[in-house]
Amino acid sequence: MATKNPLIISDKDKMRQWSRSMRAQGKTIGLVPTMGYLHEGHLSLIRDAHKHSQSVVVSIYVNPGQFSPTEDLSTYPSDFLGDIDKLKSIPGGVDVVFHPHNLYDYGDNSNDRSCWNDSGDQHGGEREGREVVSCVEDGGMGHETWVRVEKLEKPLCGKSRPVCFRGVATIVTKLFNIVEPDVAFFGKKDYQQWRIIQRMVRDLDFGIKVIGSDLVREPDGLAMSSRNVRLSPAERDKALSISRSLTEAKAAAENGQVNCRELMNSVIRSVQGAGGLIDYAEVVDQESLEAVEEIKGPAVFCVAAWFGKVRLIDNMEISP
Amino acid sequence: MATKNPLIISDKDKMRQWSRSMRAQGKTIGLVPTMGYLHEGHLSLIRDAHKHSQSVVVSIYVNPGQFSPTEDLSTYPSDFLGDIDKLKSIPGGVDVVFHPHNLYDYGDNSNDRSCWNDSGDQHGGEREGREVVSCVEDGGMGHETWVRVEKLEKPLCGKSRPVCFRGVATIVTKLFNIVEPDVAFFGKKDYQQWRIIQRMVRDLDFGIKVIGSDLVREPDGLAMSSRNVRLSPAERDKALSISRSLTEAKAAAENGQVNCRELMNSVIRSVQGAGGLIDYAEVVDQESLEAVEEIKGPAVFCVAAWFGKVRLIDNMEISP
Numbered sequence: 001m002a003t004k005n006p007l008i009i010s011d012k013d014k015m016r017q018w019s020r021s022m023r024a025q026g027k028t029i030g031l032v033p034t035m036g037y038l039h040e041g042h043l044s045l046i047r048d049a050h051k052h053s054q055s056v057v058v059s060i061y062v063n064p065g066q067f068s069p070t071e072d073l074s075t076y077p078s079d080f081l082g083d084i085d086k087l088k089s090i091p092g093g094v095d096v097v098f099h100p101h102n103l104y105d106y107g108d109n110s111n112d113r114s115c116w117n118d119s120g121d122q123h124g125g126e127r128e129g130r131e132v133v134s135c136v137e138d139g140g141m142g143h144e145t146w147v148r149v150e151k152l153e154k155p156l157c158g159k160s161r162p163v164c165f166r167g168v169a170t171i172v173t174k175l176f177n178i179v180e181p182d183v184a185f186f187g188k189k190d191y192q193q194w195r196i197i198q199r200m201v202r203d204l205d206f207g208i209k210v211i212g213s214d215l216v217r218e219p220d221g222l223a224m225s226s227r228n229v230r231l232s233p234a235e236r237d238k239a240l241s242i243s244r245s246l247t248e249a250k251a252a253a254e255n256g257q258v259n260c261r262e263l264m265n266s267v268i269r270s271v272q273g274a275g276g277l278i279d280y281a282e283v284v285d286q287e288s289l290e291a292v293e294e295i296k297g298p299a300v301f302c303v304a305a306w307f308g309k310v311r312l313i314d315n316m317e318i319s320p
Numbered sequence: 321m322a323t324k325n326p327l328i329i330s331d332k333d334k335m336r337q338w339s340r341s342m343r344a345q346g347k348t349i350g351l352v353p354t355m356g357y358l359h360e361g362h363l364s365l366i367r368d369a370h371k372h373s374q375s376v377v378v379s380i381y382v383n384p385g386q387f388s389p390t391e392d393l394s395t396y397p398s399d400f401l402g403d404i405d406k407l408k409s410i411p412g413g414v415d416v417v418f419h420p421h422n423l424y425d426y427g428d429n430s431n432d433r434s435c436w437n438d439s440g441d442q443h444g445g446e447r448e449g450r451e452v453v454s455c456v457e458d459g460g461m462g463h464e465t466w467v468r469v470e471k472l473e474k475p476l477c478g479k480s481r482p483v484c485f486r487g488v489a490t491i492v493t494k495l496f497n498i499v500e501p502d503v504a505f506f507g508k509k510d511y512q513q514w515r516i517i518q519r520m521v522r523d524l525d526f527g528i529k530v531i532g533s534d535l536v537r538e539p540d541g542l543a544m545s546s547r548n549v550r551l552s553p554a555e556r557d558k559a560l561s562i563s564r565s566l567t568e569a570k571a572a573a574e575n576g577q578v579n580c581r582e583l584m585n586s587v588i589r590s591v592q593g594a595g596g597l598i599d600y601a602e603v604v605d606q607e608s609l610e611a612v613e614e615i616k617g618p619a620v621f622c623v624a625a626w627f628g629k630v631r632l633i634d635n636m637e638i639s640p
Contacts, residue, residue, distance in 0.1 A: 149465045
C-alpha cells in the first residue's frame with residue numbers, strides 16, 4: 001500500500017496559514033492533539049478523524065504546562081521518527097504533523113524570572129494563583145495566561161495533579177487558535193480531560209466540534225498509554241488488576257449491585273492486593289464528574305493507581 | 321451623506337457564519353467590542369477599525385462576568401437605538417452590530433445552582449476559586465471556564481475589582497471565537513484591560529492583531545466614559561480634578577521631577593481636595609504594570625477615584 005508522507009510544520013504561523021489555505025479550498029480540518037510516543041489508541045483517534053474531516057492534523061508536543069516540577073516531564077517517552085512511521089502506516093496517513101519546539105517562547109525576552117520570583121507576589125495581592133506551579137512557571141517562561149475549567153478540574157486527577165488540567169485547557173486553547181480546526185478528537189481514556197475540553201469549548205464558544213473516541217486496550221485488557229513502556233514486565237502483569245477489577249465491578253453493577261462504595265472497595269482491594277498504590281477509585285456522574293453513591297444514571301468508574309514509578313489511569317462507563 | 325444600516329445579529333452561529341463568508345471573500349474583519357452607550361471614544365475605535373480592516377463588526381454586550389454582585393451592572397447605562405443612530409453617522413458606518421442576549425446561556429439546562437451552591441465546594445478541594453464571584457456565578461449560570469492573566473490582572477483596578485479582568489479576558493475570548501476577527505480594537509482609556517488583552521492574545525496564540533486606540537477626552541479634559549452620564553453637574557465639575565492633576569503631574573515629570581511618590585501625592589491631594597475618594601493613584605511600567613519609584617522608562621500615571629456613586633478611571637502615558 002502506498003504510504004503518505006505528512007508535511008511536518010513546527011512554526012505556528014505556517015501552521016495557521018496551512019489551515020487557512022485548506023479552509024479557503026472548502027476542506028474541513030480535524031485535529032488530533034497528542035504528546036507523541038503514539039500507540040494504537042492514538043491511531044484510532046486518527047481513523048476517527050478521517051471519518052469526520054477532509055484533512056487531518058496531528059500535533060505532537062509534550063506540554064510542560066500540565067506537569068508540575070515533581071512529575072515525569074523529563075522521563076516522558078518520545079520517539080518522533082517512530083511516530084512518523086506509524087502515521088505513514090495508517091490508511092490515508094495524515095496531512096500535517098504539527099511539531100512545535102516550545103509553545104511558551106514568545107521571542108520577546110519574556111523568559112525572565114526577575115519580576116516574579118519564588119519570594120512571592122510583587123503586587124502584594126492574593127497568593128492563591130501561586131499555589132499552582134507548573135514546569136512553565138518553574139522554567140521562568142513569561143507566559144501568564146491560563147484557562148481554568150473551575151469545577152471539572154477539581155475532582156479525580158485534579159486532586160493529586162493540581163496543575164494538570166489548567167495546563168491541558170490552556171495548551172488545547174493554544175492549539176485550537178494555531179490550527180483552527182473544525183473538529184478535534186480526544187480519547188476517553190483521559191475521561192476527565194475529554195469532559196473538561198467539551199465544557200471549555202462550550203463555555204468559550206469555540207467554533208469546534210469535540211469528539212471523544214473510545215478507550216483502546218491491549219489484548220490482555222491493559223488500557224493503552226504511552227507510559228506503559230515504563231512498566232517492568234512484572235509491574236505490567238500486576239497492573240492488569242485495574243482493568244480486571246473494573247470489568248468485574250461493571251458486571252456486578254449490571255447485575256444489580258448499585259452501592260458505589262462496595263463496588264469500588266472491591267476494586268481497591270484487588271489493585272492493592274496486586275501491589276498497586278491507589279490514588280483514587282471512584283464512581284462519578286458522566287457529565288458533572290461528581291461522586292455518586294448509587295448508580296442511577298450514566299456513570300463512570302474511574303481509577304488511578306501507581307505501579308512502581310508509573311501512575312496509570314483507567315475507566316469504564318456504565319449507562320443503566 | 322448616505323448612511324449605512326448595519327446588519328444586526330444576535331445569534332452566535334449566524335455571527336460566525338457571516339465572518340466566515342467575509343473571510344471566504346478575502347475580506348479582513350475588524351472587531352470593536354463595546355458594552356454600548358456609545359460615545360466619541362468608541363466612535364474613534366471604529367474609525368481606527370476602518371483604517372485597518374475591510375469590514376467592521378461592533379459588539380454591544382454588557383458582560384455580567386466582569387461585574388461583582390455589588391457593582392453597577394443593573395444601573396449600567398444603555399441606549400441601543402441611540403447607539404445604532406451613532407453608528408450610522410460614522411463615515412463608512414459599520415457592517416454588523418453583534419448584540420447577543422446572554423452569552424452565558426448554553427441552552428442545556430445548565431442554569432442550575434443545585435450542584436454548586438453557596439454552602440461550598442462539593443468536591444472538598446481548595447476554595448480559592450470561589451473567592452472570586454461575578455454576576456455569572458451569582459445568577460446561577462452553568463458557565464465555569466475562565467481565562468486568567470495572572471500577573472497583569474492583579475494590580476490597579478484588579479485590587480478593588482477582583483472579578484473584573486477575569487470576566488473581561490473570558491468575554492473577549494468568547495467574542496474572538498464567535499466573530500473570528502483579524503484585528504480587534506481596544507481603548508487605552510482602559511489601559512490595564514488593553515495590556516491584559518494584548519498579553520492574552522500572545523499567550524493563547526490567537527491569530528488576531530490587537531490595536532490600542534488613544535484615550536478621547538471631552539473638551540474640558542474629562543476622559544470619555546459611558547459612566548459619565550451618571551455624574552451630577554456638580555460631581556462632573558469636581559471630577560475634572562483627575563485630568564487636571566494628571567496633566568500637571570505629567571508636566572512636572574517632563575520637567576525633571578522623577579519621584580513617583582511625590583508626583584502622585586500631588587494628584588491625590590488635588591482629587592481629594594475636590595471631594596473625590598481615591599481608589600488608587602500609581603505610576604506603573606507601561607508593559608508590566610508594576611509600580612515604579614522613579615520614572616526612568618515608559619511609564620503610565622493611573623488613577624481611579626469615586627465621585628458620588630460613580631467610579632472613574634483615567635491615565636496618561638509618559639515616555640521619557
